[in-house]
Amino acid sequence: MCGPRGGLTAGPNPVPILSYENLRAQYTILRTIGQGGCAQVKLAHHRLTGAAVAVKVLLKEKHQAFPITSEVRIMKRMNHPNIISLFQVIETEQNIFLILELADGRELWDWIQQVGYLQEGIARKIFKQILHAMCYCHDRGIVHRDLKPDNIMVDARGKVKIIDFGLGALVSPGTKLSRFCGALRFGAPEFFLRQPYDGTKVDTWNLGVLLYFMVTGTLPFEGSTFEELGSKVLLGQYDVPSHLSQDLRNVIRSLLTVNPTQRPTLKDIMEHPWLRQGEVCSSSHCDKMSPSHLDPAIMAAMADMGFDPRDIRESLLHRLFNEPMATYGLLQCQAHQQGGFTRQTKAVQPGITPFPTPADPATFPGCQKRTTYTPALRAFLSLSPKTDSAEDSQQVEQRTRRSVTVPIIASCCLQKRTLTHAVVWDPREPQQSGTKDTIPGACRDWNRWARRIGTHLLRTFCCLPRKKKRVGPQREV
Missing domain, CATH: 3.30.200.20 (Phosphorylase Kinase; domain 1)
Known part of the structure; x- marks a missing residue:
């Protein structure tokens, strides 16, 4: 979002919400x-x-x-x-x-505000993920233009998600942009000069400010007025804390190159020795919705929901971003989480969003389904190769219980009723003699219980039409 923490964010005013x-x-x-x-x-x-x-x-x-x-x-x-x-x-x-x-975890801003600043090893792990993602964007002609800690989500495992491309733009090589937007304290020198700019170079500068903030807990350029802030940015003046390594200082200096024509590309930065340390960051997507490799269990579950398999394949093949594509993607995410990446240590109450999502409602409302698809969904979840533990089985059962279709009945039928008859037979007690001991008596007893059961069923399902009493001619007294 275009949040206030970046300071003086350019953009339109909040808008009302209509037609839901x-x-x-x-x-x-x-x-x-x-x-x-x-x-x-x-x-x-x-x-x-x-x-x-x-x-x-x-x-x-x-x-x-x-x-x-x-x-x-x-x-x-x-x-x-x-x-x-x-x-x-x-x-x-x-x-x-x-x-x-829904991104797990919390904003990078909140995390750093709590801990002060990140150690170099942790900062390197986080920054490499951001760098890989932005290289991916630049390769596809996408610039963000609002990279700041408010728009970086980090979960409990240190995985990064970049959010909010509301100020982003699609560009072709050599194209110059003229719209000035984003948080001023993260703004590149080109913004203060009001010159047409290369969007990828602006993202590079933003990442330099972001990296400096991650390892120091402060912003490199501060100013109480636009002119004061602009003069510091144009001069490239900022303090370098002594606890930063020389390699890290070089990375920050390269990213915060004032002249955009001399500012390196993100691929050049990725080759820096400071970023080549530590574990290798993979940029491959782990959950692609490929129409040529559709999950048969998900397809079976969706078919039981009422989706046409041809519509599912068509939606994924042409990336229509419609209801079938969304349902497939969400089921795939659930299967991925069930497989162990976010394995829970205890049972999760159905309908509760587990930590670390940014929301924790008391309970989600009951789900409405196209059709009763519990058996298919249970089969789909049971096919996961990593759900063989007792804890996982319990989670699968809970997910399945959430999927049960409830018939739509009138509100008067939803009142809680008290159980009035219950029979518990103890084999140790001798059977009483009487009508039960004879075949005709047992039939009469069974008929009496059948009538009782029928009466209670009619009372429970009050929406069912009751049997009308036959009215005959009245006798004269």
Whole structure:
């Protein structure tokens, strides 16, 4: 989001939220979890799968300062483990709703505010993921233009997700941009000179400010006025703490090169010795929705929900970002988590968003399903090769219980009723003599119990039409 922490963020004013009917047909909206100058983000859950998602609400306006169609095109192009995933796009007359992956963990800003600053080893691990993701973007002609710690999510395992491409742009090699946006304290010298700029070089400068903030807990350039801040940025003046290694200082100095023509590319930075230390960062996507390698268990579960397998393949092949594509992606994420990447140490209450998501509602509303697909979903979850432990079996059972379809009945039928008859037979007690000991008596007893059971069934399912009493002619007294 275009948050306030970066300071003096350029962008449109907050917008009202309109027309949620189409969205609510597929998702239950819980509450707002993000508000910025560009849009609102709401916590929701998918009715068919029960998965938690983030819904970014974009308002259509004729005179929008930043065209929202650009963000939609950008999100549709990306598929990277360190960039937030887009599952679905729902468009109405007033709004465009982006159904996004709900990023685990917390903002990098909050983490550093708590710990002060990051040690070099941890900072290197985080920064390498950001660098790989931004190289991926630049290779596809995408620039972010608002890279700051507010827009970097880090989970408990140290995995990074870059969010909010609301100020992003699609560019071709050699193209210059002229729109000035983003947080001023992260702004490149080109912004203060009001010159057309290379978007990739602006991202490089932003990453230099970000890396400095990660390892020091402060920003390199501060100023109480626009002119004061601009003069420091244009001179490239900043303090270097003594606890930073020489290699790290060189990386920061390279990223914060004032002259954009001499500023290195991100691929050049990746070859720096400081970044080549430690473990290798893989940039391959671990959960691609490839139409040529569809998961048969997910396909079976979706078929039992009511989806046509041909529609699923068509949606994934052409990346339509519609309901079948979203459902497949969310089920795939659930299977991935069930497989052990986010294995829970204790049972998770159905409907609760587990840590470390940015939301913790008391409970999600009950899911509505197209059809009763519990057997297929149970079979789908049981095919996971890593769900053979007792804890995992319990989680599978809980996920399955959440999937049960409840028939729609009138509100008067939902009242809790007291059990009035219960029979417990103890084999140690001698059977009483009487009507039960004879065949006719047993038949009469069975008929009496059958009538009782029928009466209670009619009372329980009050929506069923009751049998009308036959009215005959009255006798004269």
